[in-house]
Amino acid sequence: MPPSPPAAPVHEPDSFRHIVRLERVDMTFGRVQALSQIDFEVGRNEIVGLIGDNGAGKSTLIKIISGVLRPTAGTVWVRDKRVDPSGYSVRRAHDLRIETVHQAQSLAEKQPLWRNLFVGRQIVGRFGFIDVKQEKAIADQLLRQAIGFRGHGITAESTVSDLSGGERQGIAIARAMHFRADLIVLDEPTTALAVSEVRKVLAFIEGVKTAGRACIYIEHNLAHVHEVADRLVILDRGRVVRDIKQGEMTLAELTSQMVALHEERGDARA
Amino acid sequence: MPGRESSCARLLRVEGLPITAVLLILVALFMLIAPEVFLSYRIYMSFLANVPPLLVLAAGLTLLIAAGEIDLSFPSIVALSGWVLAYFIHDLHAPWLGLVLALAAGTFVGWLNGILVARVGIPSIIATLATQFLWGGLTTVFSQGLSYSLADIDELFVWTLFVGRIGPLPVQCLWALGLTVCLWFVLNRRRFGEHLLFIGDNVKVAEIVGVNTRREKTRAFALMGFLAAFASVLLTLENQNFFNTQGAGYLLEVMAAVFIGGTSVFGGRASLVGTVAGSFIIIMVEAGIVATGLQGFWVRAVVGVVFLAAVVGHLLIQGPEKARTRLRSLRGRFGLNQGDRT
Numbered sequence: 001m002p003p004s005p006p007a008a009p010v011h012e013p014d015s016f017r018h019i020v021r022l023e024r025v026d027m028t029f030g031r032v033q034a035l036s037q038i039d040f041e042v043g044r045n046e047i048v049g050l051i052g053d054n055g056a057g058k059s060t061l062i063k064i065i066s067g068v069l070r071p072t073a074g075t076v077w078v079r080d081k082r083v084d085p086s087g088y089s090v091r092r093a094h095d096l097r098i099e100t101v102h103q104a105q106s107l108a109e110k111q112p113l114w115r116n117l118f119v120g121r122q123i124v125g126r127f128g129f130i131d132v133k134q135e136k137a138i139a140d141q142l143l144r145q146a147i148g149f150r151g152h153g154i155t156a157e158s159t160v161s162d163l164s165g166g167e168r169q170g171i172a173i174a175r176a177m178h179f180r181a182d183l184i185v186l187d188e189p190t191t192a193l194a195v196s197e198v199r200k201v202l203a204f205i206e207g208v209k210t211a212g213r214a215c216i217y218i219e220h221n222l223a224h225v226h227e228v229a230d231r232l233v234i235l236d237r238g239r240v241v242r243d244i245k246q247g248e249m250t251l252a253e254l255t256s257q258m259v260a261l262h263e264e265r266g267d268a269r270a
Numbered sequence: 271m272p273g274r275e276s277s278c279a280r281l282l283r284v285e286g287l288p289i290t291a292v293l294l295i296l297v298a299l300f301m302l303i304a305p306e307v308f309l310s311y312r313i314y315m316s317f318l319a320n321v322p323p324l325l326v327l328a329a330g331l332t333l334l335i336a337a338g339e340i341d342l343s344f345p346s347i348v349a350l351s352g353w354v355l356a357y358f359i360h361d362l363h364a365p366w367l368g369l370v371l372a373l374a375a376g377t378f379v380g381w382l383n384g385i386l387v388a389r390v391g392i393p394s395i396i397a398t399l400a401t402q403f404l405w406g407g408l409t410t411v412f413s414q415g416l417s418y419s420l421a422d423i424d425e426l427f428v429w430t431l432f433v434g435r436i437g438p439l440p441v442q443c444l445w446a447l448g449l450t451v452c453l454w455f456v457l458n459r460r461r462f463g464e465h466l467l468f469i470g471d472n473v474k475v476a477e478i479v480g481v482n483t484r485r486e487k488t489r490a491f492a493l494m495g496f497l498a499a500f501a502s503v504l505l506t507l508e509n510q511n512f513f514n515t516q517g518a519g520y521l522l523e524v525m526a527a528v529f530i531g532g533t534s535v536f537g538g539r540a541s542l543v544g545t546v547a548g549s550f551i552i553i554m555v556e557a558g559i560v561a562t563g564l565q566g567f568w569v570r571a572v573v574g575v576v577f578l579a580a581v582v583g584h585l586l587i588q589g590p591e592k593a594r595t596r597l598r599s600l601r602g603r604f605g606l607n608q609g610d611r612t
Binding site for chain 2: 066067068089090091094100102106107108109110111115119120121122124128129130132
């Protein structure tokens with residue numbers, strides 16, 4: 001693996017239209033076709049809601065975007081530049097300022113929070129030693145602002161296993177926020193959260209929009225995505241079946257559309 | 271007194287402190303029972319000569335276990351590297367070349383272990399069980415089953431450098447200590463070490479946060495190979511001989527030292543300070559029991575008791591809440607729940 005280059009100067013105003021674009025992407029796991037012929041793009045300042053049933057391929061799609069999985073076929077473009085699939089990885093995605101909050105399992109249970117926040121992007125001194133002091137200081141600062149915390153003795157030293165589900169989600173989001181993503185991918189970020197915390201996540205997504213950045217938002221709760229997304233993309237059985245602009249469909253229509261898809265799927269199975 | 275309790279809890283969390291306390295208690299105990307042996311410095315110099323190979327091996331294994339992997343082949347790497355060194359000294363009179371090649375050979379076969387585990391995908395317990403036979407078998411073939419006596423190597427500078435004496439102090443203890451300190455920094459302050467901890471904690475998380483898990487695992491096995499070779503150099507030079515089952519007795523002792531030290535068998539958590547204490551406990555119990563006049567037959571039984579006590583102690587320290595609930599459920603079972611403060 002080639003050493004990752006220093007973070008490229010990525011802020012060239014108006015030099016790109018799409019922060020990320022997939023062209024005819026296929027993904028197969030053995031004999032299972034998880035994604036087929038996916039065309040999908042996210043504008044530079046666009047909130048895209050990604051919806052679909054379990055197994056529709058949402059998580060697979062974002063794993064390709066975040067560099068965890070390499071697509072079987074197709075092309076990926078970041079900032080209108082084609083990315084070399086062999087060089088694309090989580091690290092590369094980070095360098096390109098793409099941050100992902102995965103549905104579950106993006107924090108290591110037994111490790112302290114400060115390690116979880118910086119792993120893969122450690123702050124190191126001149127001789128390659130991790131600057132623990134600085135990492136802890138920043139971590140403590142992030143904790144004070146993080147979603148899902150009520151300030152009860154959780155510090156940078158606490159291990160993830162001490163945290164509630166909402167707090168874990170908050171840490172994962174705080175991590176993505178800290179690294180100032182141009183594209184932030186949220187995979188069901190509200191699952192473990194209380195109602196008041198959900199509002200904070202939605203406010204955070206709106207903040208991403210105002211800051212001129214982009215977001216892919218995966219959510220089961222249609223009301224939430226409908227509220228914040230500029231555009232909704234519906235995935236079904238590994239294909240993009242609808243692409244809906246904001247205002248084109250009311251929440252009720254969207255819901256019946258999803259129910260119809262669900263039933264059609266049941267029919268197909270029967 | 272919440273303030274006091276929290277400072278007590280903080281003390282327990284200082285790396286390796288509880289097990290170091292156990293080590294000191296054992297020393298005190300032996301001093302009481304066998305003062306003529308344990309109040310003289312000689313016994314400690316003998317420990318410092320005998321602990322280093324064990325410690326170097328245990329420190330390396332600590333890193334691997336932190337990454338959720340295991341190496342059962344290191345005793346055979348000890349034998350293989352020992353043969354390389356002995357052959358070059360004994361037959362070719364080229365001790366320095368022998369030293370370099372012994373270390374290289376150990377690193378290379380360790381790297382091969384890593385390839386088998388990380389690239390081919392064989393679980394490490396199986397892969398290294400197999401290579402334990404392979405490297406050991408090759409050593410027997412190379413050495414034709416012969417032992418080498420290296421009686422006069424104490425005239426060589428290699429010998430003085432690695433296992434000589436400064437006054438009564440065996441030099442190898444400085445090497446082992448230095449290496450362990452380096453490894454502590456590698457584990458706790460370098461990216462590589464942090465990556466190993468994350469791999470051992472949850473390999474899927476490690477991949478998601480961008481750790482190249484295959485490369486890091488391969489490097490960890492290569493490092494273990496290098497350390498096994500280094501332990502072998504210390505052992506061969508100190509004993510001034512080579513035999514082809516050299517190192518075989520270390521497998522269980524090294525694992526015991528690591529676990530007594532508080533490293534989690536489940537990965538993701540490791541204590542090198544604990545490993546140092548664990549290594550001394552293993553060697554000391556052996557010597558101590560003989561010195562106290564108990565028959566040597568007792569050694570393994572006592573090691574077993576200390577081992578179990580240490581593991582239970584670590585469980586209590588790492589999860590006081592869990593341990594408390596367990597205790598409470600026990601008390602409930604025996605009808606002692608009255609007056610329980612919650």
